[in-house]
Amino acid sequence: xxxxxxxxxxxxxxxxxxxxxxxxxxxxxxxxxxxxxxxxxxxxxxxxxxxxxxxxxxxxxxxxxxxxxxxxxxxxxxxxxxxxxxxxxxxxxxxxxxxxxxxxxxxxxxxxxxxxxxxxxxxxxxxxxxxxxxxxxxxxxxxxxxxxxxxxxxxxxxxxxxxxxxxxxxxxxxxxxxxxxxxxxxxxxxxxxxxxxxxxxxxxxxxxxxxxxxxxxxxxxxxxxxxxxxxxxxxxxxxxxxxxxxxxxxxxxxxxxxxxxxxxxxxxxxxxxxxxxxxxxxxxxxxxxxxxxxxxxxxxxxxxxxxxxxxxxxxxxxxxx
Amino acid sequence: xxxxxxxxxxxxxxxxxxxxxxxxxxxxxxxxxxxxxxxxxxxxxxxxxxxxxxxxxxxxxxxxxxxxxxxxxxxxxxxxxxxxxxxxxxxxxxxxxxxxxxxxxxxxxxxxxxxxxxxxxxxxxxxxxxxxxxxxxxxxxxxxxxxxxxxxxxxxxxxxxxxxxxxxxxxxxxxxxxxxxxxxxxxxxxxxxxxxxxxxxxxxxxxxxxxxxxxxxxxxxxxxxxxxxxxxxxxxxxxxxxxxxxxxxxxxxxxxxxxxxxxxxxxxxxxxxxxxxxxxxxxxxxxxxxxxxxxxxxxxxxxxxxxxxxxxxxxxxxxxxxxxxxxxxxxxxxxxxxxxxxxxxxxxxxxxxxxxxxxxxxxxxxxxxxxxxxxxxxxxxxxxxxxxxxxxxxxxxxxxxxxxxxxxxxxxx
Numbered sequence: 001x002x003x004x005x006x007x008x009x010x011x012x013x014x015x016x017x018x019x020x021x022x023x024x025x026x027x028x029x030x031x032x033x034x035x036x037x038x039x040x041x042x043x044x045x046x047x048x049x050x051x052x053x054x055x056x057x058x059x060x061x062x063x064x065x066x067x068x069x070x071x072x073x074x075x076x077x078x079x080x081x082x083x084x085x086x087x088x089x090x091x092x093x094x095x096x097x098x099x100x101x102x103x104x105x106x107x108x109x110x111x112x113x114x115x116x117x118x119x120x121x122x123x124x125x126x127x128x129x130x131x132x133x134x135x136x137x138x139x140x141x142x143x144x145x146x147x148x149x150x151x152x153x154x155x156x157x158x159x160x161x162x163x164x165x166x167x168x169x170x171x172x173x174x175x176x177x178x179x180x181x182x183x184x185x186x187x188x189x190x191x192x193x194x195x196x197x198x199x200x201x202x203x204x205x206x207x208x209x210x211x212x213x214x215x216x217x218x219x220x221x222x223x224x225x226x227x228x229x230x231x232x233x234x235x236x237x238x239x240x241x242x243x244x245x246x247x248x249x250x251x252x253x254x255x256x257x258x259x260x261x262x263x264x265x266x267x268x269x270x271x272x273x274x275x276x277x278x279x280x281x282x283x284x285x286x287x288x289x290x291x292x293x294x295x296x297x298x299x300x301x302x303x304x305x306x307x308x309x310x311x312x313x314x315x316x317x318x319x320x321x
Numbered sequence: 322x323x324x325x326x327x328x329x330x331x332x333x334x335x336x337x338x339x340x341x342x343x344x345x346x347x348x349x350x351x352x353x354x355x356x357x358x359x360x361x362x363x364x365x366x367x368x369x370x371x372x373x374x375x376x377x378x379x380x381x382x383x384x385x386x387x388x389x390x391x392x393x394x395x396x397x398x399x400x401x402x403x404x405x406x407x408x409x410x411x412x413x414x415x416x417x418x419x420x421x422x423x424x425x426x427x428x429x430x431x432x433x434x435x436x437x438x439x440x441x442x443x444x445x446x447x448x449x450x451x452x453x454x455x456x457x458x459x460x461x462x463x464x465x466x467x468x469x470x471x472x473x474x475x476x477x478x479x480x481x482x483x484x485x486x487x488x489x490x491x492x493x494x495x496x497x498x499x500x501x502x503x504x505x506x507x508x509x510x511x512x513x514x515x516x517x518x519x520x521x522x523x524x525x526x527x528x529x530x531x532x533x534x535x536x537x538x539x540x541x542x543x544x545x546x547x548x549x550x551x552x553x554x555x556x557x558x559x560x561x562x563x564x565x566x567x568x569x570x571x572x573x574x575x576x577x578x579x580x581x582x583x584x585x586x587x588x589x590x591x592x593x594x595x596x597x598x599x600x601x602x603x604x605x606x607x608x609x610x611x612x613x614x615x616x617x618x619x620x621x622x623x624x625x626x627x628x629x630x631x632x633x634x635x636x637x638x639x640x641x642x643x644x645x646x647x648x649x650x651x652x653x654x655x656x657x658x659x660x661x662x663x664x665x666x667x668x669x670x671x672x673x674x675x676x677x678x679x680x681x682x683x684x685x686x687x688x689x690x691x692x693x694x695x696x697x698x699x700x701x702x703x704x705x706x707x708x709x710x711x712x713x714x715x716x717x718x719x720x721x722x723x724x725x726x727x728x729x730x731x732x733x734x
Contacts, residue, residue, distance in 0.1 A: 121677045123675050123676070126674060126675035127675060128672050128674050128675065129674060143671060152520070152521065155428070156428050156520075157425065157428055158424060158430035159420060159422075160425050161423075175416075176416070176419055177412075177416070178411050178413050178419055179411045179412020179413040179414075179416075180411055180412075180430060182428070182429075182516070184349065185352060185353060185520050185522070185666070186521075188520075188521040188670050189671055190350065190671050190673075192349070194348075194349055194352060195341070195412070196342050196343040196347075197340065197341045197342075197343035198340075198341060221412070222341055222342065222413040224412075282671075283670060286521055318675075318676065319677075319678045
């Protein structure tokens with residue numbers, strides 16, 4: 001997802017390579033003059049194996065290094081609640097959903113439900129069957145949280161439990177949510193989901209963790225939840241789960257400031273894509289200014305009927321609940 | 322009886338705390354149910370305190386004096402139950418304190434917290450101040466009230482000597498509070514209506530809602546007072562103080578309020594129905610002829626139109642028929658509050674899909690009914706307790722009133 005040092009302006013590939021090698025040297029040097037109480041210093045000097053491995057750096061550069069330096073890296077350190085509330089500086093996340101490509105496979109939903117360990121029956125992404133007028137044909141519309149720039153939910157929250165960050169993402173702090181559900185009434189897109197009962201799908205390890213606004217885990221009974229645009233993935237430079245799970249490349253995710261959106265396989269200039277394909281937002285006249293754009297279902301890859309089978313399956317599943 | 326209903330309600334609430342709000346029938350679409358309806362109902366009925374005590378007092382209406390205490394006690398108990406039921410509705414009531422730690426003034430819920438608290442305290446003082454002279458009378462009649470109650474009366478009112486100075490301060494305070502309580506009363510119900518009107522949803526997205534709710538609130542409050550008048554009159558043999566004149570006058574007030582409320586209903590339903598915007602259409606046709614039509618027409622006919630017709634006749638304003646109409650008004654008003662909340666939530670902008678079947682309908686679970694009925698019973702219980710302990714007719718004021726009337730009569734003679 002773009003170049004990390006892009007904000008500072010031009011970074012030629014040479015200078016980057018230089019930077020990387022000095023970085024490595026510095027690490028080695030630090031290892032050489034290790035003191036006992038430095039936790040960042042490896043316990044023992046790695047014996048060079050002579051076997052080189054080619055790696056892809058965070059900046060998308062291919063680098064070579066000795067296998068001895070390869071170590072399992074722990075996950076990124078958890079950011080503080082204050083940091084989670086602030087968001088990622090310089091970013092403005094957007095999503096583009098290409099309705100011409102959707103055939104209601106619901107892979108996005110499955111991946112999302114799995115990643116966020118939602119209770120059975122709860123869906124953050126709903127694939128709705130829509131019809132603009134009776135002469136038009138039906139189409140499938142995956143519906144996520146719109147992450148509005150004028151979020152009605154944030155306006156009405158009495159305790160600042162749902163908030164908007166500088167990168168445009170609207171999140172929920174479950175530790176603060178009192179469960180009044182005013183935000184659910186306020187959301188015109190009906191994307192908010194309530195934890196009516198104790199979550200049963202959640203892994204015990206996760207359940208013990210402290211709640212994180214960015215992973216939205218662990219879900220707590222009596223609080224509201226919703227699609228969070230996977231900011232934890234964005235921090236890692238990865239795409240949201242729905243985007244990478246969709247085999248048809250329906251979802252594009254990106255940064256408005258960089259003016260790029262990608263579905264993993266294809267990357268577009270956001271502004272050109274929206275202009276060329278007449279992208280629109282849902283319920284534009286309400287003035288909520290969503291961050292999710294839709295490309296109209298024209299020149300479709302699949303007929304509407306292809307999605308009916310999946311629909312029948314979910315319907316029969318839902319009717320038993 | 323009331324205690325039993327309260328206990329069942331408490332047990333249901335225990336279950337809700339233990340298993341979560343899943344014990345209710347509320348789901349993601351109908352995320353507010355009869356708890357919120359009940360909340361609106363309580364806030365509505367509590368407005369009557371300001372109507373009878375303040376508005377009629379300030380407009381120099383004399384006949385309402387014996388009714389002030391009934392009205393004020395209904396107001397206080399209803400507002401207490403309104404605050405409790407809103408906590409019951411919360412998914413995480415244990416985090417209630419967040420309202421004070423992180424409260425944000427931009428949220429209509431915070432406005433509600435502020436005005437309801439203010440209203441509660443003003444109502445309490447308005448209940449207490451006129452009670453002071455009566456407490457003095459009660460303390461004097463220790464032999465009749467018993468020593469336990471006497472201690473309570475002494476604790477609350479022994480500083481009251483009934484001097485001119487004290488009466489002056491008290492009367493002045495009451496007058497100031499009577500003026501203060503009117504904007505606060507308007508606020509509590511306006512803000513409550515804004516909980517709905519500040520959203521985009523069809524049926525709620527209305528600029529009319531504040532006035533609409535207030536007029537409805539005065540109506541149900543007046544109905545409630547008529548019912549309470551009849552019950553207390555029968556039970557405590559107060560025929561001398563709550564006379565047929567009182568029923569006649571209250572019934573006239575009720576007719577006026579019902580007409581005003583009907584006017585607002587015409588606005589609220591017929592204007593959108595004339596246009597039939599797509600988003601409103603499903604909602605409105607559901608009310609007029611669909612799933613909720615029975616309840617809708619019940620609320621309109623029994624809650625407004627029949628009472629207007631009955632009370633227009635002199636015979637209809639006699640105590641018993643007035644009492645029955647009062648019940649009609651109150652019951653109709655409760656269902657009207659139900660209709661404020663649920664049907665709108667069942668007609669969101671996006672189609673209701675990809676959710677379990679139970680999300681698409683709403684009928685309250687037994688726990689919800691038990692808690693809602695328990696809260697109504699608790700409200701009545703507070704009123705009953707109060708009536709047991711304190712005089713339900715303001716003795717001092719009524720005596721003064723009657724003396725004045727006598728003087729007038731003498732002068733005229």
